[in-house]
Amino acid sequence: DAKTTQPPSMDCAEGRAANLPCNHSTISGNEYVYWYRQIHSQGPQYIIHGLKNNETNEMASLIITEDRKSSTLILPHATLRDTAVYYCIVRGDNYGQNFVFGPGTRLSVLP
Amino acid sequence: SAVISQKPSRDICQRGTSLTIQCQVDSQVTMMFWYRQQPGQSLTLIATANQGSEATYESGFVIDKFPISRPNLTFSTLTVSNMSPEDSSIYLCSARGSGNTIYFGEGSWLTVV
Numbered sequence: 218d219a220k221t222t223q224p225p226s227m228d229c230a231e232g233r234a235a236n237l238p239c240n241h242s243t244i245s246g247n248e249y250v251y252w253y254r255q256i257h258s259q260g261p262q263y264i265i266h267g268l269k270n271n272e273t274n275e276m277a278s279l280i281i282t283e284d285r286k287s288s289t290l291i292l293p294h295a296t297l298r299d300t301a302v303y304y305c306i307v308r309g310d311n312y313g314q315n316f317v318f319g320p321g322t323r324l325s326v327l328p
Numbered sequence: 329s330a331v332i333s334q335k336p337s338r339d340i341c342q343r344g345t346s347l348t349i350q351c352q353v354d355s356q357v358t359m360m361f362w363y364r365q366q367p368g369q370s371l372t373l374i375a376t377a378n379q380g381s382e383a384t385y386e387s388g389f390v391i392d393k394f395p396i397s398r399p400n401l402t403f404s405t406l407t408v409s410n411m412s413p414e415d416s417s418i419y420l421c422s423a424r425g426s427g428n429t430i431y432f433g434e435g436s437w438l439t440v441v
Binding site for chain 2: 249251259260261262263266304308315316317318319320321
């Protein structure tokens with residue numbers, strides 16, 4: 218079972234920041250938070266991951282709370298092409314551990 | 329990141345037949361995986377494709393139904409055997425290189441009629 222809880226859907230206005238929350242209250246010390254997204258008709262795309270520090274790359278920022286029980290993925294200026302299902306996944310650093318996908322959040326960016 | 333190509337990208341198959349999906353990675357990777365995504369659902373891991381040995385299947389998936397090969401570090405196949413309409417899904421290949429991040433192919437959309 219997925220170790221994360223996400224809202225099933227969210228809307229965001231084009232050009233505004235999209236803030237996607239994820240709860241992972243049972244996360245353990247060696248587990249990372251990963252984010253993927255799946256645009257319709259495509260395979261999942263890696264976005265970002267982090268352990269406890271906030272992370273930023275060219276696609277998004279990841280904010281992890283100090284207790285690590287929740288996180289937020291931020292798309293700073295959402296575009297229509299960001300409409301997708303966003304998956305938050307918690308995974309340990311054990312190389313053999315699998316990625317377990319929950320239902321994700323369906324983000325709709327509106328014009 | 330790895331670039332992952334799957335063939336076929338889409339197919340319509342007759343009930344009772346089998347289909348083999350191919351997955352090619354553009355660089356050597358340590359691990360390859362096969363996922364299934366049923367209509368409107370999230371991804372479910374079918375198995376880990378092990379190079380040179382039998383695949384490791386997740387609960388609910390068996391080798392007779394989903395035989396997997398991985399002859400080298402860049403290539404794997406998944407066969408969906410004796411298909412029924414319930415097998416209509418997207419089948420996704422993924423791979424992990426030296427890091428812990430996994431990357432996905434575009435998927436193979438299978439419709440069984």
